[in-house]
Amino acid sequence: MCAVAKRQLLSPEEIGRTLHRLAHEIVEKSGGTGNLAFVGIRRRGVPLAQRLAGIIRESARADVPVGTVDITLYRDDLSTVGPQPVLHSTEIDFTVDERDLVVVDDVLYTGRTVRAAMNALFDLGRPKRVRLCVLVDRGHRELPIEAAFVGRVVETSDTETVEVHLREVDGEECVMLVSRIP
Amino acid sequence: MLLRLPHLLGVEGLTREQIAFILDQAKPFQEFQRHPLKKLATLRGKTVAIAFFESSTRTRISFTTAASRLGADTMALQAEASSLSKGESLLDTVRTLEAMRPDGIVIRHKSSGAPAFVAERLEIPVLNAGDGMHEHPTQALLDALTIRDRKGHLEGWNLTILGDIFHSRVARSNIHLLSKFGARITLCGPPMWVPRELEALAPGVRCTSCIEDALANADIVMVLRVQTERLHEPALAPGDYILRYQLNEKRLRLARPDALVLHPGPMIRGLEIDPAVADGPQSAVLEQVTNGLAVRMALLYHLVGSASADAPHPAKDRSNASD
Numbered sequence: 001m002c003a004v005a006k007r008q009l010l011s012p013e014e015i016g017r018t019l020h021r022l023a024h025e026i027v028e029k030s031g032g033t034g035n036l037a038f039v040g041i042r043r044r045g046v047p048l049a050q051r052l053a054g055i056i057r058e059s060a061r062a063d064v065p066v067g068t069v070d071i072t073l074y075r076d077d078l079s080t081v082g083p084q085p086v087l088h089s090t091e092i093d094f095t096v097d098e099r100d101l102v103v104v105d106d107v108l109y110t111g112r113t114v115r116a117a118m119n120a121l122f123d124l125g126r127p128k129r130v131r132l133c134v135l136v137d138r139g140h141r142e143l144p145i146e147a148a149f150v151g152r153v154v155e156t157s158d159t160e161t162v163e164v165h166l167r168e169v170d171g172e173e174c175v176m177l178v179s180r181i182p
Numbered sequence: 183m184l185l186r187l188p189h190l191l192g193v194e195g196l197t198r199e200q201i202a203f204i205l206d207q208a209k210p211f212q213e214f215q216r217h218p219l220k221k222l223a224t225l226r227g228k229t230v231a232i233a234f235f236e237s238s239t240r241t242r243i244s245f246t247t248a249a250s251r252l253g254a255d256t257m258a259l260q261a262e263a264s265s266l267s268k269g270e271s272l273l274d275t276v277r278t279l280e281a282m283r284p285d286g287i288v289i290r291h292k293s294s295g296a297p298a299f300v301a302e303r304l305e306i307p308v309l310n311a312g313d314g315m316h317e318h319p320t321q322a323l324l325d326a327l328t329i330r331d332r333k334g335h336l337e338g339w340n341l342t343i344l345g346d347i348f349h350s351r352v353a354r355s356n357i358h359l360l361s362k363f364g365a366r367i368t369l370c371g372p373p374m375w376v377p378r379e380l381e382a383l384a385p386g387v388r389c390t391s392c393i394e395d396a397l398a399n400a401d402i403v404m405v406l407r408v409q410t411e412r413l414h415e416p417a418l419a420p421g422d423y424i425l426r427y428q429l430n431e432k433r434l435r436l437a438r439p440d441a442l443v444l445h446p447g448p449m450i451r452g453l454e455i456d457p458a459v460a461d462g463p464q465s466a467v468l469e470q471v472t473n474g475l476a477v478r479m480a481l482l483y484h485l486v487g488s489a490s491a492d493a494p495h496p497a498k499d500r501s502n503a504s505d
């Protein structure tokens with residue numbers, strides 16, 4: 001058995017404020033919303049992308065389309081996994097060709113998930129630009145991938161994980177740093 | 183839920199949950215068929231042996247394309263060109279294939295039970311692509327996917343199957359599958375092709391040789407190919423078959439107005455099915471073909487893609503609370 005210690009990194013209010021700041025940053029750095037689209041990575045990137053689009057709808061009175069991408073088929077570790085993971089749908093109802101895409105996920109860690117998401121997107125067409133927005137960047141990258149929009153940078157060790165709980169998926173709202181002490 | 187299934191040998195042994203899971207897993211692959219770039223790397227480095235001991239075009243192309251779109255390589259064995267014609271036994275042939283280290287094998291064979299025989303003796307997943315008069319599980323699964331898409335769900339439909347039921351593995355697999363979902367199934371054709379014994383296959387099955395009776399209240403009409411070589415067994419002229427059993431527009435009106443028409447192909451227009459019905463709005467024959475690819479991709483992904491259960495799992499500890 002190992003002990004587990006949890007520390008709250010973001011409260012529900014802080015998550016809300018962070019998303020507002022990220023939404024405004026995205027609009028500002030994109031020079032408007034005309035060509036913009038969000039792609040949420042399943043699962044927790046999806047509600048985050050929808051919330052960002054909701055904030056922009058209220059504040060900038062602009063509709064930014066939201067798609068979802070399931071990266072399972074694009075993972076690079078499938079042959080080493082026991083039973084194959086369950087697949088979910090990729091739902092992108094707009095053309096990605098020439099689009100200014102912002103990929104949204106909860107935690108940026110090794111970068112492998114984002115690599116897989118980009119492969120999935122490029123199978124659908126040729127976006128003009130792809131940027132990444134994450135709620136938490138916890139470091140430990142294994143690929144040359146960085147986020148353009150980051151909610152919170154958190155220094156972590158190998159034995160720690162960052163858990164994001166969102167009300168749409170988990171029924172509660174918080175970001176926790178979880179340490180496992182062997 | 184995960185598909186804990188080492189092989190796909192038939193539909194009879196599957197649970198409702200397993201069937202529903204396979205159909206759910208086919209969904210992402212249905213969308214995938216609409217992508218401009220139809221090539222994944224998911225099964226890159228894997229090899230699927232496609233061993234067809236009996237001639238086939240569409241099922242073989244469908245499995246080969248499914249494997250290829252997942253990124254796997256295929257090695258094909260065709261009955262005519264193989265050493266089968268030189269007298270090699272089934273077991274020797276598949277052991278030879280296995281020695282080339284494929285990660286899965288798709289088998290079609292004229293003998294019922296051949297895939298199960300092979301599955302007991304090889305270490306790799308075996309997918310049945312049709313065995314004798316026994317089963318053709320991927321056909322029944324793609325039919326079920328088509329039914330679920332067109333009619334919203336699988337529960338409790340009135341299914342009518344027309345044609346040579348006795349010799350048909352497609353019919354048997356469909357009977358097993360849909361009876362698990364409470365279907366009332368009517369089998370109809372010339373009496374020598376619809377023996378009463380078929381009623382013992384599953385609950386809710388009845389046989390009739392009267393097509394008007396069979397079509398009344400049908401929600402789904404499945405038309406089987408008439409194998410003209412079999413018309414001569416007991417003499418039945420094609421003209422007589424058309425007269426008594428062809429699905430035409432007038433007869434289809436006896437079924438429910440929204441009845442779905444399915445045909446596993448290859449279809450002989452003007453014999454078992456009137457072209458007006460085959461091309462009509464109630465027909466889903468081309469959707470069946472596309473859905474066949476999706477179902478086969480889902481099965482190859484889960485059966486061939488899975489490493490053995492005790493394989494190391496380095497990715498598990500690295501995941502960061504994301505799924």
